Amino acid sequence: MKNIFKRLLITLFAVGSFSLLSASEMYIFQTANVKIDNNKAKLYIGTPVKVLKDVDDKNSLVEFSGMVFGNKLYINKDKSLLLASVEKSTFGKDGETKKVQAIIEKGYLASNPLEIWEEHEEFFYENCTQCHAAHAPTEHSMLEWDAILQTMNGFAQLDEEEAAYLARFVKATSNNGFYPKTKK
Known part of the structure; x- marks a missing residue:
């Protein structure tokens, strides 16, 4: 049930955020x-x-x-x-x-940025919900995510490659990343 709710929220966010992007x-x-x-x-x-x-x-x-x-x-x-x-x-x-x-x-x-981040997003939620509810990437800026990830990496015990993989996702989808909320 938790996964279904999470997917529904992500889909609603995606439709609102990406529907007006130019075709090119x-x-x-x-x-x-x-x-x-x-x-x-x-x-x-x-x-x-x-x-x-x-x-x-x-x-x-x-x-x-x-x-x-x-x-x-x-x-x-x-x-x-x-x-x-x-x-x-x-x-x-x-x-x-x-x-x-x-x-x-x-x-x-x-053409669809959601396709790019599917595996990253799954990795994010798998790792970040083991101890607490995960924050949506858009809740924080890229710099805020830097600080959060530095703190949480010790708990999550990610290796360097995994930490970079996770950081790229949350920064790219943050409130000032590649796909900011202002594109709604």
């Missing part, structure tokens, strides 16, 4: 190797991108923007959530907002 907005289904300005790069799971055009049958040209810090592009100046990284160059001047285009295989794109 897609999301990175899983972290992917891409090309940015002929450099090897990575686009990280959940990153919203705008599909500009199909390059060929297999690839699309996408565009996204973020805050530059060396060879990494973040969602904000706090470096709370990584969008992309390049191997051998930089995105530009630190602290500036930059639009970037990348070529990515179409199989890494998803």
